[in-house]
Structure formats: C-alpha cells, structure tokens
Amino acid sequence: MVFSGIQCFPHDYTGVSRLGVRDASDVLVAVVDCGLDPTSNALKANLWKGRSDSFVEKGYIGFNEHLTGQIYGIDFTEPGSPSVNPVPTTGEPTHGTSVASIIGARPGVERGHEGVAHSVQIMSLKVFPAKIEHYASSVSRAITFAVDHGAQVINCSFFLYSHSSKIRDAFQYAFEQGVLVVAAAGNEDADLVDSDGLPGTLGLPNVLTIGAIDHALPDHLVDKSNFGKKVDLAAPGGKPAKSGEIQPTAVSTSFATAYVSGACALVWQHMISGLGSSKETALEVRETVLEHARCVSPSIATGVDVQKVKQWGEGNRVLDLGFLA
Numbered sequence: 001m002v003f004s005g006i007q008c009f010p011h012d013y014t015g016v017s018r019l020g021v022r023d024a025s026d027v028l029v030a031v032v033d034c035g036l037d038p039t040s041n042a043l044k045a046n047l048w049k050g051r052s053d054s055f056v057e058k059g060y061i062g063f064n065e066h067l068t069g070q071i072y073g074i075d076f077t078e079p080g081s082p083s084v085n086p087v088p089t090t091g092e093p094t095h096g097t098s099v100a101s102i103i104g105a106r107p108g109v110e111r112g113h114e115g116v117a118h119s120v121q122i123m124s125l126k127v128f129p130a131k132i133e134h135y136a137s138s139v140s141r142a143i144t145f146a147v148d149h150g151a152q153v154i155n156c157s158f159f160l161y162s163h164s165s166k167i168r169d170a171f172q173y174a175f176e177q178g179v180l181v182v183a184a185a186g187n188e189d190a191d192l193v194d195s196d197g198l199p200g201t202l203g204l205p206n207v208l209t210i211g212a213i214d215h216a217l218p219d220h221l222v223d224k225s226n227f228g229k230k231v232d233l234a235a236p237g238g239k240p241a242k243s244g245e246i247q248p249t250a251v252s253t254s255f256a257t258a259y260v261s262g263a264c265a266l267v268w269q270h271m272i273s274g275l276g277s278s279k280e281t282a283l284e285v286r287e288t289v290l291e292h293a294r295c296v297s298p299s300i301a302t303g304v305d306v307q308k309v310k311q312w313g314e315g316n317r318v319l320d321l322g323f324l325a
Contacts, residue, residue, distance in 0.1 A: 020325045024117035024265035029103055029153045030146035032139065033096035035086035035126040038072060040097060042105035042115075047072035048123035050149065073124030074145060076138040086126035095254065096124065099157045102258035103265070116262025117269075123151060128158070136164035139198075143170035147177045152268055152282075154179055155261040157254035159186030159197040159226070171199050175206040178278040180268075180285055182261040184253040185211045185226040192230035201230050206282045208264075208289070211312050212237020212256040218318070219296040221310045222251050231312035233293055235259040235319040263289055263321055270324065293317035 028048060038047060050071035075086035088096060100122050105115035125142040127135070139160065146154050154174060160167070174181055183200040185192065192209075195201050200209040211234040212225040221227055222237050235256040267285050295315035 021270050022118040024269040025119035027265040027268045028121040028151045030123040030151035031100050031155045032125045032142050034128040035088045036096040036100045036124045046104045046122045048121050075126040076142045077130040099258045103262040117265040120265045136166045140166040140170035154181045156183040157257045175204045178282045180282040181207045184257045185231045187224040189224050191228035193228050208232050210257045212253045220298045227310040227312045233317050292323045294320040
C-alpha cells in the first residue's frame with residue numbers, strides 16, 4: 001500500500017464529498033493499528049494531545065523526553081513495557097497512516113489527501129506487528145487505554161482470529177463505557193456466520209462491522225470482502241490512482257472501516273447533544289449512521305448463480321452521508 005496520492009472519497013455516492021459539515025474537533029478517534037507517520041502534514045494538526053504527566057507511575061517508557069511535549073499515542077507491541085509515540089516499522093508500514101488519513105486528513109495540505117472529518121482528534125495505538133502470542137494482550141490493553149483516555153470512537157481496521165477472553169472483555173468494557181467500535185469485516189471472501197474474528201463478529205451493540213464496496217460496481221462488495229448477516233454496513237474499499245479514474249491501487253475493508261469511523265465522528269459532533277460517552281450516545285450514533293444508509297440490490301448477471309452474489313446485514317446497507325450535506 002502506498003500512502004502517497006491517497007484519495008479519501010473516490011465514490012461520490014457515499015455523499016462524503018458533498019458534506020456541508022466537516023469539523024469533528026471535539027471527537028477523539030483511537031486508531032488501533034501499526035502506528036502512523038506523525039510527520040505527515042495532513043495529520044499533524046489532528047494528533048491527540050496527551051501529556052506525559054498523565055502516565056507517571058503507569059509503567060510507560062520513553063515519556064521523560066516528552067514531559068513538555070505532546071504524546072499522540074502508545075506502542076503496545078512489547079508486553080509489559082508500553083512506550084509512547086509509536087511509528088510504523090515492519091509489516092505494513094503505511095497501513096495505519098492510510099487509515100488515519102481517510103478518517104481525518106486535512107485538505108489542501110498534501111496533494112491528494114483529504115479525510116472525512118477534517119478536524120477530528122486521532123490517537124495512535126500500535127498493536128501490530130507483534131508476536132502472535134502477544135496479540136491478545138496488545139489489543140486488549142490498547143482498547144482499555146482508548147476507553148480510559150476519552151476516545152469516543154475506536155477504529156479497528158483488522159480482523160483477528162482469536163478466542164481470547166481478554167480481547168472480548170476489553171470490547172465489553174468499551175460497550176459499558178459508551179465507546180463506539182468500528183471494525184473491519186475482514187478480507188477472506190467468507191460468510192461471517194460461522195466466524196469468530198474479533199472484534200467484527202462479537203455481536204456487541206456498540207460494534208459496527210464494515211464490508212468494502214466494489215469500486216466498479218457500487219452495489220456490490222469487493223471480491224475479497226467478507227459478507228453475510230454479521231456485516232452491518234458497507235463503504236468504499238478502494239481508491240483511485242488519480243483524479244477521475246477509478247483504478248484501485250489498494251482495496252480493503254480496512255479503508256472502508258476508516259470511512260465509517262470518520263462518518264461516525266461527524267455524526268457525534270453535529271447530531272448528538274453533549275459529547276460525553278455513554279451507552280445511549282454510542283448507540284445513537286451507530287443507529288443514525290445505519291438509519292441513513294442506502295439499501296442496495298446487487299445485480300445478478302445472466303447465468304450467475306444467485307447464491308454467489310454477496311448479501312450483507314439488513315437490506316445491504318451502504319454508507320450514505322447525504323443527510324449531513
């Protein structure tokens with residue numbers, strides 16, 4: 001995946017590019033991923049402003065040099081020794097930056113970068129790459145940290161096969177504290193009915209599970225997007241190579257999830273009275289996005305087995321933010 005040249009809303013049918021409101025400066029979105037590039041001019045102004053004095057005696061390392069500076073996130077990839085201000089390393093070094101850019105990159109700063117919610121606050125919580133035996137600890141600690149430090153939305157552009165009670169408990173905690181979780185449906189071209197991928201199949205009322213729309217057929221999911229009744233909503237999963245051309249250079253439910261996180265931030269900012277977190281507030285944001293979604297009917301070409309046409313959720317709902325225009 002290449003961060004340079006990202007277009008953050010290639011599909012105008014979502015209503016994103018027609019939005020009348022773009023500010024979500026009072027909303028904090030935690031991006032649980034592989035870290036992001038803090039030098040990106042399109043993201044600098046959006047970075048969460050944590051202070052090191054809040055981490056004293058909490059076991060975080062590397063905070064001394066930041067006593068008078070900003071902390072924008074935490075690295076949980078090493079068990080027992082979380083450090084501050086994570087940056088991408090190996091694995092998918094641009095994934096977290098791309099996700100954060102779609103959520104909230106500011107327009108006109110770097111060519112081709114424009115997020116859904118321009119002024120949203122972004123907290124970077126790094127959990128990947130880590131040794132597989134550490135995933136449960138890394139993810140559960142990151143989710144708990146996000147909740148405890150004021151995130152209203154947690155973006156989970158990952159689909160983790162795990163039976164971990166630690167992870168399940170962390171997302172249950174997010175529900176109890178009124179934090180909305182936006183989760184990728186995964187990219188295995190599978191029906192999630194029998195899947196235990198987390199957090200997308202948890203079934204908690206505060207979780208939105210997101211599939212990816214096909215770039216050429218906007219009423220269809222992309223070939224590799226997971227599908228089925230456990231997928232709540234679909235959003236763009238591809239991006240054009242250049243303006244006016246829909247030639248996806250990366251297609252993923254990760255990017256679709258980022259679209260929806262940005263959308264939820266806007267709804268939280270502009271349609272909810274009071275910006276505090278509660279179960280009722282998180283569920284209201286979730287239901288507002290779903291209520292205004294566009295229901296589609298995937299077309300079936302002659303000779304194609306109807307059973308092979310992907311269906312999802314209730315009525316094949318697609319993100320549509322026209323109501324915020």
